[in-house]
Amino acid sequence: MRNKITFLFVTLSLVRFLGFSQQNYELNSGWKTLSIGEVDAKGEELSKRSFSIENWKNATVPGTILTTQLNNGEIPDPFFGMNNEQIPDIYDVGRDYYTYWFVKDFKESAKKDEQVWLNFRGINYSVAIFLNGKKVNQEEYKGMFLRKRFNITKFLAENGQNRLAVIVYPAPHVGNPNGGQGGDGTIARGVAHQYVAGWDWIQPIRDRNTGIWDKVIIEKTGAINLKHPHVVTKVPGKRLPGEKQEPATIIFTAEVENPTSKAVEGILSFKIADQIIEKEVNVAAHAESLVALPEFEVKNPKLWWPSGYGEQNLYDAKVEFRIKNKTSDKESLKVGIREIQTEWNAHTRSKQIFVNGQPIFIKGGNWIISDAMLRFTKERYDAEIRFHRDMNLNLIRIWGGALPERPEFYEACDKYGMLVIQDFWMSGDCNGRWVDPKKKDDQWTRRQYPDDHQLFIKSAADAVKMLRNHASLAIWCGGNEITPPQDILHAIKDEILPELDGTRWFIDYSNSDEMSYNFKGGNGDGPYGIQEISTFWEERTWPFNSEVGSVGVGDAVSLKRFLPKENYTVPIEYEGTEAVKDPVWTYHKYIDYGNSLEPYGTPENMEDFAKKAQLVNYDQYRALMEGFSAHMWDWYTGSIIWKTQNPWTALRGQMYDYYLDPNACLFGLREGSKPLHIMYNPVSSDVYLVNNGFGAEYDLMLGVKIYNMEGEEKRLTQVFSYIEGASVKKMFSLKKPLDTLAAQEGLFLKLEIKDRNQEVLDENFYWLPDSTGTYSGLQHLAKTTVKAEVETVAENKFKLKITNPEENTVSFFNRISLENAETGERILPTFYDNNYFSIVPGATKEIRLESPESKVKNLQISIEGWNTDRMLIPVN
Structure with missing residues (x-):
């Protein structure tokens, strides 16, 4: 057999592949289920179409036993209140209680030279699999994180009417949820996740997430099955985003599997960036082989960068195995060219x-x-x-x-x-x-x-x-x-x-x-x-x-x-x-x-507590990231x-809640983490400038203003400066003026950066306490009424303009929400480019909102703040 390698440089629009019949689809609906205690039959019998499942319950696949029970109304929502205590724990009731059969009928058949594969992307914890009266997995299949692929071509029914039956057993060691981190620890005796026995941020998951928890996929190929394609990108040297790039090197390998009784000759090809690299391959019968293509270069590649540093360019890549110019199998990949x-x-x-x-x-x-x-x-x-x-x-x-x-x-x-x-x-x-x-x-x-x-x-x-x-x-x-x-x-x-x-x-x-x-x-x-x-x-x-x-x-x-x-x-x-x-x-x-x-005043009720907690949330996470950034490359x-998130309704450590509703933590962290940022050290009263970018920033105008509780403005300084790339710089101290001016009732501090076109690049707004550490001025801040108008930019994108009239004081710490006008409920998730913001007298802020594409047409935006009563703006 020749070992022939071909490099083709073409436009992908001119490439045509013949004879491709591969199909991938999920078995994600129409499943039925019953617990092992309700089923007398064995898997061989259950997996025959003649066995009646008319009275079986609907199952959620992918999903866990608890998810199926919840969707069938058999248990209360374990994330609400103390409902989780009403659900039997597997440690107490035994593994059989959460051992379930799952059955799925589907249509599929194999033509000549076709292979059909059954793929499980995740089960917890062990399973036995039956198809049309026969057991599929002859070896034990266990482990939550292990994917498995089975060639089911020979198991398929001649008439294409198939039944799949799977029994799922919980882990043999489920752990005692005794209040420890991971309960009594024995949950770790299996190869699975550990938090399900309870942690300091979650209560125990009662079924330990037993079930067919990830996708079940049917895949059709020809004689050769492609597996595990691997793309490595090499980007030597020091690069800059947005510039013409020196070449990057691509290294590609893939596994090819031949389940048939005859050797197969064909061509493995990889296509990326308008290039095709091919290699002739001979795969023995009932064999697998790792095939490496020669290294090659991509000229002037569009590089992938982390957020805040450049674009996230991704190439569409194709992997294909052809036999006599017919596609046996192919896969699509998204490739980011970068090196870490x-x-x-x-x-x-x-x-x-x-x-x-x-x-x-x-x-x-x-x-x-x-x-x-x-x-x-x-x-x-x-x-x-x-x-x-x-x-x-x-x-x-x-x-x-x-x-x-x-x-x-x-x-x-x-x-x-x-x-x-x-x-x-x-x-x-x-x-x-x-x-x-x-x-x-x-x-x-x-x-x-x-x-x-x-x-x-x-x-x-x-x-x-x-x-x-x-x-x-x-x-x-x-x-x-x-x-x-x-x-x-x-x-x-x-x-x-x-x-x-x-x-x-x-x-x-x-x-x-x-x-x-x-x-x-x-x-x-x-x-x-x-x-x-x-x-x-x-x-x-x-x-x-x-x-x-x-x-x-x-x-x-x-x-x-x-x-x-x-x-x-x-x-x-x-x-x-x-x-x-x-x-x-x-x-x-x-x-x-x-x-x-x-310091904001003793909370009077839950609403008042939560309102004041947002001030603390914002300050905590802004300070966290600003403090680390101030010591970039020196301490850190x-x-x-x-x-940053909770997968359960926990009351700690989260920038948004389980329902994807952001709180002030998110926006404080957003502020403190800005790539180009001016910030204030409340301990020393020093002002810092930080630049996370790679290039120097010149002709930056740094401005400092303060506002008292009546909204009166005073400029403290305004100076030109610059900063090198990937660095932090201490600029000046505000200690003397702030110690004096804030002493009686506190004040507001506004920092900003403008470019040479006088466009604002960054704005940072602090509220400072009085000399006793109390926010006495905030506790007596006068009410404000703001003016607002909304513009629909696209079906699910909006621009809100909010103006604080000059005669007002500062409109402080405003939260906006996109809501269903009929129910008043928030549309979740909604993405805001700013929130929990303040507006000084005479200023206007523009906030952009984006919601999921939704059938809700009757929308409104609510605005409410520390000293601004709730108001509603219809979205037309």
């Missing part, structure tokens, strides 16, 4: 991230999972990752107690420019880092979890193959706060990643000294609760902090979505405990605000917030 590098920063004593040769100051968020009951959708992923982009973040870390995130998550990260750290599935809590009286087994025993190391290694290799083509995937991590056991660590670090990836930094565990030198001792991350603003600016923490965060209660509208009416209260902490007097707030893991609300190379 790391090096040790000896000054900060931490790793530093580079993309395409340029330094990236990491501003990240820790991510748990999109939905605690695994109700994943492409639309929800897109919305959540867009929120992270809108917060001016550039990295998301996937926490090790969850899962290898889905390709749809990574597609959104590719689209919005989020770098990703993907943890493997270990945690210091369950896997033995610490002595823990809540745990069933001792540390030595827990250190060897899971029970089946080979299953973990096999699942890790499969996860690498599933995710490695995504431009956003930047770093692999061995586990959360602990390394895997030595044999697993060796397999991942020295075998799997070099062989299957070889392009990304591997951290042995999330707060490793290899990532960030832990000069302070302790666990190497945190703190996690309410902090003095001075902490973020003046107290040095770990130079690349993998987990640092604060509070995150939503506003009253958010709270009322999951708190029963009798629990609309101000949370009051039991002294010396983590609990509060209201049990529902404690159940939803409320984290206390301490005395941080008192990055920080990752714990955490």
Whole structure:
């Protein structure tokens, strides 16, 4: 057989492929289910069309047992109030209670030379699969994260009328949900996520997410099946966005599988950037082969950059295997041409991230999972990752107690420019880092979890193959706060990643000294609760902090979505405990605000509490990121917030709630993370300028104004300046004037940057307390009435103009919401380019809103603020 390689340089519009008959489709509807206790028949009988399933219940696939039960009205919403306590826990009722049969009828047949494949992208925890009276999986299929593909061609019915029956068994070790992190820890004996036994941000998931939780896909191919295509992009040198680029190198491999009894000759081709690279291949009967195409170059590539640094260019790429000019199999890929590098920063004593040769100051968020009951959708992923982009973040870390995130998550990260750290599935809590009286087994025993190391290694290799083509995937991590056991660590670090990836930094565990030198001792991350603003600016923490965060209660509208009416209260902490007097707030893991609300006045009710909490939320997260940015490349190379989202209705650490409604945390973080930013250190009263871009910024006009509680303006200074790329600069001090002017009742401070065209590049608005630390002026701030008008820019895009008349004082801390005019309910998710904003007298702000494309035509925008009563503007 000739080993012939061809390079073709053509436009893709001229390429035509003949004879392609491949089909991929999901089996995502029409499933039926019953528990094992309600079914007497065996799988061979159930999987025959003659067996009646007329009285079976509708099943949700992909989904878990609880999701099916919830959708059938059998259980209450476990995310509301204390409803979760009404649902039987698998630890108490036994595994059989949550062992279920799933049945699906579908039409499919195979023509001559066609192969039909049944693909499972995720089951939890083990299954037996039957099709048309025969068992499909002859070997045990278990492990939550392991994908499986079965050739079902020989199992298909001659008339094309097929029945698939799957029995799903829960994990053998479900864990005692005794209140510990991961309960008693034994949930980690399996290869699955650990949070389902409970954590400090969630109550236990009662079925431990048992079910066919991810996609089931039917795939049709010819004699050759393409598997695991792998694209590596090399971008040497130091690049700049938007410029003509030197060439980038592309390396491509793919696995080809021949399930037939005859050897097959054909052509493997890869198409990208108007180039086709082909190679003739001979695949033996019943064999698989890894095929490598020669390296080639893309001239003047359009590079992929993290958010805030450049465009997220993605190429459409095609992989195809042809036999006698007929397509046997093909796949489509989105490829971002970029290269990620790391090096040790000896000054900060931490790793530093580079993309395409340029330094990236990491501003990240820790991510748990999109939905605690695994109700994943492409639309929800897109919305959540867009929120992270809108917060001016550039990295998301996937926490090790969850899962290898889905390709749809990574597609959104590719689209919005989020770098990703993907943890493997270990945690210091369950896997033995610490002595823990809540745990069933001792540390030595827990250190060897899971029970089946080979299953973990096999699942890790499969996860690498599933995710490695995504431009956003930047770093692999061995586990959360602990390394895997030595044999697993060796397999991942020295075998799997070099062989299957070889392009990304591997951290042995999330707060490793290899990532960030832990000069302070302790666990190497945190703190996690309410902090003095001075902490973020003046107290040095770990130079690349993998987990640092604060509070995150939503506003009253958010709270009322999951708190029963009798629990609309101000949370009051039991002294010396983590609990509060209201049990529902404690159940939803409320984290206390301490005395941080008192300077605004003691909250009178839940609405008042939530309103004042937003002021603290905004200040906490703006200060967090501004404090880290002020010490960029000196103390720090990055920080990752714990955490930016909740997959459950928790009362802590979130920039938006479970229902995708943003709170002030999101907009404070957005402000503090701006790429070009002017900011104020409230401890020293110094003003800083930070530039996260690669190029210097010249002829910047820095302006400082203050406003008293009557709205009277005073300019403190206005100066020209410049700043180099990827740097921070201390500009001047405001201590003397502010100490004097703010002493009596506090004041408002407005900082801004203008360019040479006098366009505002950045504006930052602070509210300062009086000399006692109290916001006495705010407590007596006069009411304002603003003027507003809305323009519909597109079907789901709007521009709101709000003017504060000159005779007013400052219209302070306004929240706007897009609502259904008939019900008054917020349209979720809605994306705002600004919110929780203030308007000085005589000024106008323009806010852009974008909602999902919706059938709701009768819309309104609400405006309400600290000293502005709720008003409604119809959207025509």
